[in-house]
Amino acid sequence: MTGNPIAIREDIRAVVIGTSAGAVQALSAILPPLPADYPLPVMIVVHVPPDRRNALTELFQTRCAMAVREAEDKEPIAPGVIYFAPPDYHLLVESPAFLSLSTDEPVLHSRPSIDVLFESAADAFGEALVGVILTGANQDGAEGLRAVGEAGGLAVVENPVGAAASAMPEAALAAWPEARVMTLEEIGAYLRNLGNKR
Amino acid sequence: MRDDVEDIEIRLLLEALYQRYHYDFRRYAKASVKRRLKQAREQLGYASYSAMQDALLHDPDMLERLLGYLTVQVSEMFRDPSYFKALRETVLPHLKTYPSLKVWVAGCSEGEELYSLAILFREEGLEDRTIFYATDINPDALQAAARGIYPIDRVKLFTENHRRSGGRSSLSNYYTTGYGGAVFDKSLRERVVFSDHSLVTDAVFGEMHLISCRNVLIYFDRDLQDRAIGLFRDSLARKGFLGLGAKESLRFSAHATAFAEFERDEKIYQKREP
Incomplete structure (x- = not known):
């Protein structure tokens, strides 16, 4: 798993990221270095309380070169944009062209749920997807990462040893042992390179 | 390949639901319908969506069960x-x-x-x-x-x-x-x-x-x-x-x-x- 340098796959068309406890710090290491003209869309679920205001969007708008938005229902998916799931809604990839939202039951007590985003994204993008599980305190995302891997996409997990909270990356690795284990720095560099190669 | 077959099966299931009972989910947002149908298939114990379609066409009780999965929404009073x-x-x-x-x-x-x-x-x-x-x-x-x-x-x-x-x-x-x-x-x-x-x-x-x-x-x-x-x-x-x-x-x-x-x-x- 670790060790081998990871080949940059040029067929990748989208990135999905899931994280909970420790999310702000982890995302702050990864997202701000991505350039404004990053050629891929990035969809992110962070477990947040079901409050109406998405503080994450505002925070990362000030820190990132890429455009940062809270996803709207049936919003077209555009490269160079970071989409956060709104609090209290699931974020789904409807097709490679559109996002959608739902108020279906929470999954593992979470709405938005990482599994819901990852499974729908795997369905829409198949092998052209990178799924990244970062620090977090529950099992959400494990099934989703398995779906990404089974569809032929690239599964990446933050090294649980260095993660602020290890439960989420550990569960993801247990569900999909083939996942690449990387430090935050390596994940950041990998995502940047993914953008340079096209 | 498996998923392509599943997509066909899902389209046929929704078509059966429409033709047999006039409930039309054919233009519902696909990602959520798929998720709900998957839940229905697993919990009702069907091996495939084709098997569910067979049951739906011949057993009217199946309609009620399926509608429960496809439509019911738990909300809150004064949500937002x-x-x-x-x-x-x-x-x-x-x-x-x-x-x-x-x-x-x-x-x-x-x-x-x-x-x-x-x-x-x-x-x-x-x-x-x-x-x-x-x-x-x-x-x-x-x-x-x-x-x-x-x-x-x-x-x-x-x-x-x-x-x-x-x-x-x-x-x-x-x-x-x-x-x-x-x-x-x-x-x-x-x-x-x-x-x-x-x-x-x-x-x-x-x-x-x-x-x-x-x-x-x-x-x-x-x-x-x-x-x-x-x-x-x-x-x-x-x-x-x-x-x-x-x-x-x-x-x-x-x-x-x-x-x-x-x-x-x-x-x-x-x-x-x-």
């Missing part, structure tokens, strides 16, 4: 309190100028939004002149709405939401506890007409002053959203109001120009003069 606060403070003052009012809760599911509006209209002194129409495609959901019984463990959240919406009374005035739940007062539904109505296949529902349809359109694809919004436009009285869910908007709709933003942050629109 700021929406109800905006209705209270800026929409209802307009409605007070009418001698009689019609309100349509479209896709009412198990009734949380309906009871929220009935309580709001009572608190603001408008209930006596209002008829509420609560519609859904799922008969079981309509029956649950007509019973108005909710699990007691959810009432704390309802109470907090109601308070934050600017409620002028205590929510506990409107229910008694029993049957393992909070039983909402039947006087709240004396002015409610429950009706089977589909936003997908049915026609205009006339002369409404307020249509509240929250977190229903997100389950439709864009064409179907346009159909429903066109239906709302044609069902609204002159200068009538349309309230959508917090993350829904008319921005991507073909009918966007038929409406003016009335409370932009709360997704409350007003029909423009023709």
